[in-house]
Amino acid sequence: MRNKTLAIAALTLLGLAAPASAGAVTLIGSGSVAAQPVLQALFATYTKKVNKKVHFVYTANGGNAGVKDVQNGTSQFAGNARTPLPSDAGTTYIKMFMDGLCLDVNKKNPLGNISIQQTHDIYRGLITNWSQVSNGGLTTTIDPVGRDTNGGTYNFFLQAVLNNEPPASNVNALTADGLVANAVKQDPNAIGYAGLAWQSGLKPLKVNGVPCIPSKISVEPLKYPLSRYLFMVLPGDGSQSPPALLKFIDWMRLSPLAGEVISKAGGVPAFNKKPKKKR
Amino acid sequence: MNEEFPPEYGPRWSDQRVERMLGALVCAIVGLLLAMIVTVLVRAWPSFSHNGLAWFGPGGSVDDQLNAIFLSGQSGAEYIYTFHAWPLIWSTLLITGGAVLIALFSALFVAVFIVEFAPEWMSNILQPVVRFLASVPSVIYGLIGVVVLVPFIGNHLVTEGQKDSVAGVISLTGYSLLAAIVVLTVMIAPLMVSIFSDGLRSVKPGWLEGSLALGVNRWRTTWKIGVRTARPAIVAGTVLATARAIGEAVMLAMISGSVGFAPNPADGLIFIFEPSRPLAPTIVKNIDQLSSPPANATLFAIASVLLFSATLFSLTGWLARRSMRKYGTA
Numbered sequence: 004m005r006n007k008t009l010a011i012a013a014l015t016l017l018g019l020a021a022p023a024s025a026g027a028v029t030l031i032g033s034g035s036v037a038a039q040p041v042l043q044a045l046f047a048t049y050t051k052k053v054n055k056k057v058h059f060v061y062t063a064n065g066g067n068a069g070v071k072d073v074q075n076g077t078s079q080f081a082g083n084a085r086t087p088l089p090s091d092a093g094t095t096y097i098k099m100f101m102d103g104l105c106l107d108v109n110k111k112n113p114l115g116n117i118s119i120q121q122t123h124d125i126y127r128g129l130i131t132n133w134s135q136v137s138n139g140g141l142t143t144t145i146d147p148v149g150r151d152t153n154g155g156t157y158n159f160f161l162q163a164v165l166n167n168e169p170p171a172s173n174v175n176a177l178t179a180d181g182l183v184a185n186a187v188k189q190d191p192n193a194i195g196y197a198g199l200a201w202q203s204g205l206k207p208l209k210v211n212g213v214p215c216i217p218s219k220i221s222v223e224p225l226k227y228p229l230s231r232y233l234f235m236v237l238p239g240d241g242s243q244s245p246p247a248l249l250k251f252i253d254w255m256r257l258s259p260l261a262g263e264v265i266s267k268a269g270g271v272p273a274f275n276k277k278p279k280k281k282r
Numbered sequence: 283m284n285e286e287f288p289p290e291y292g293p294r295w296s297d298q299r300v301e302r303m304l305g306a307l308v309c310a311i312v313g314l315l316l317a318m319i320v321t322v323l324v325r326a327w328p329s330f331s332h333n334g335l336a337w338f339g340p341g342g343s344v345d346d347q348l349n350a351i352f353l354s355g356q357s358g359a360e361y362i363y364t365f366h367a368w369p370l371i372w373s374t375l376l377i378t379g380g381a382v383l384i385a386l387f388s389a390l391f392v393a394v395f396i397v398e399f400a401p402e403w404m405s406n407i408l409q410p411v412v413r414f415l416a417s418v419p420s421v422i423y424g425l426i427g428v429v430v431l432v433p434f435i436g437n438h439l440v441t442e443g444q445k446d447s448v449a450g451v452i453s454l455t456g457y458s459l460l461a462a463i464v465v466l467t468v469m470i471a472p473l474m475v476s477i478f479s480d481g482l483r484s485v486k487p488g489w490l491e492g493s494l495a496l497g498v499n500r501w502r503t504t505w506k507i508g509v510r511t512a513r514p515a516i517v518a519g520t521v522l523a524t525a526r527a528i529g530e531a532v533m534l535a536m537i538s539g540s541v542g543f544a545p546n547p548a549d550g551l552i553f554i555f556e557p558s559r560p561l562a563p564t565i566v567k568n569i570d571q572l573s574s575p576p577a578n579a580t581l582f583a584i585a586s587v588l589l590f591s592a593t594l595f596s597l598t599g600w601l602a603r604r605s606m607r608k609y610g611t612a
Contacts, residue, residue, distance in 0.1 A: 068570045090573075131449035144445040146436075146455045151540060153570045169349060173453045175557070176540040178567065182428065189433035190455055192445075 026056055028247045033062040034069020034081035036180045037102060037156050038233045040200040042082055044268035045255055053254060057247050063179075066155025070094060073238050079248060081236040084155035084198070085162070095241040096234040099255060101222060101271040102198045104159060104229040105207035105215035107184070111191040113140045116209040119228055122164050125194060128171025133192070141192065148186045148195035151176040159231055160196055196229075200269025220271040232273065322586045328576070329583035332363035337583065340368035344542030348568060352577045361576040367584065369544035373558035376459060376545065377538065378527045381466035386520055388467075389474035390509070396475070397482040398504045409479070415472035424533035427465040432456035432537055435555065444552050452557055457539035460554040465537060466530065470523040477522065481515020482508055514603040521599030525592050528562070535563035561588055 039061065046059040069081030070091050087096050106122055108114055114137055124130040125147050133141035149170055150157040161167055170176070177183050180197045187195040188204050197205070199217065207215040210228050219227040235252060237244050255261045262275030330337055347365050354362035396405045436456025445454045485508050493503040539557020542564070547553050559567070561584050571577035
């Protein structure tokens, strides 16, 4: 009696497992929250239109955590929003696409432009009132919002805006880009930073006079001051990664279809060939 | 099964088997627990031995210290361990203490109402609702806090004058003691209510009827006989809720604020709007620093303090229950 039950259970399990294992590959990744919306869109399109047998699992636990996952082998790839640091030994960085880090305020804030220096002073606690940023706008206390140290976005902001000085104690450090966007959306006095993909409902400021829009995002030559590459991080020199993953990376970097997906999801394609029709 | 073994041997043999299996399981669990405690303490030791009792004291900014610890050199001689956890401990005490105190009184009255005074149809509805609320994952409470409560406090309760008075030091944006205490209270109160009402329900009916028969009114009977008899259950529920509150990490990381700041009651009313960060969320927020050995030791030191306080709570709870057992049930 019991043996029969066991046998049926085992058969059922086998039955469930069989269709999934027939030549399919599951690629496991983790890391950047900033790259997540674009990566998820790319994954979905790739599985649907290019290779139905390749599936992706991506955990957005922050770029720095993602690199650690690659180093200790728990992830096959990681997304990251900052350039390599000395602590990333044993990994290879591949440029995926570009992103702009927008400086955002609430829609009720009349401010339109901000300089890198002013942003630096706000996040270092030197400027604490909107009246010190511009005349005729808000006269209330600034609520600066940022990311906690888990995020690659935090490191990028630290390098690009704060000259590697730590943010002041009045900066509210949140655990995810979505929470930063949410905080700015709900607080008329807030300022925050988030990637292009998170801009709905926010008011991105011009930085040094350049608007935070996809056509101005460029790293070489630098147009919008807070343009950056988002990177794919692979273990070793990248050659040991599964062929399915390398194929996906080529597709993502070069194909016109991937380029369309990237711009739709809020990124800026860096190397993708333009679709032929538009020329 | 019974056909394979003679009936007189069958049950005995399976009894022995069950006894051994359960015994092995219990041993494994106890062993695992001991191994965990030892691991945490061993890993935490460098942090405690470098700071001594000053670990628990105030001094400097915790966040700067954590940053310095993380960035300190790559070899043993250059490691920095200096860490004064007082703002984190104070925040834990304030938030947990506040929430447990409010939850204790409100849960007691709710439990008394459900068990003694509510009409049957109402307690039939309330009972499952409370049990459901007690099992809602804390992230959901955190989400509601972030989307509803935090912006409400930041935009409607905090005044511009108050914000300006602390500008440059901390931001009063709604991520505050108040938000943390309110949401934590909502989170632990249902747990208390369900344990309290179980306790109240198991009071011997004869005792209550005796009191009523002597002409004592219902409220006084409930308060003097019911609640007093159920005290062991009340202590048990409070201890369980406190343990859950003190270890709560994810929800508090979302709404208590992110600075290692010690809110000062001497500042007046503004103090409940001040942000702070308790011990458990500090581990969550600094989890990516585990690769640096001194940061690793510091985070494990925080973990061991949490572990120690949890042990202390269950011990005091057990002692209190023992001394109250003479009153009867539970």
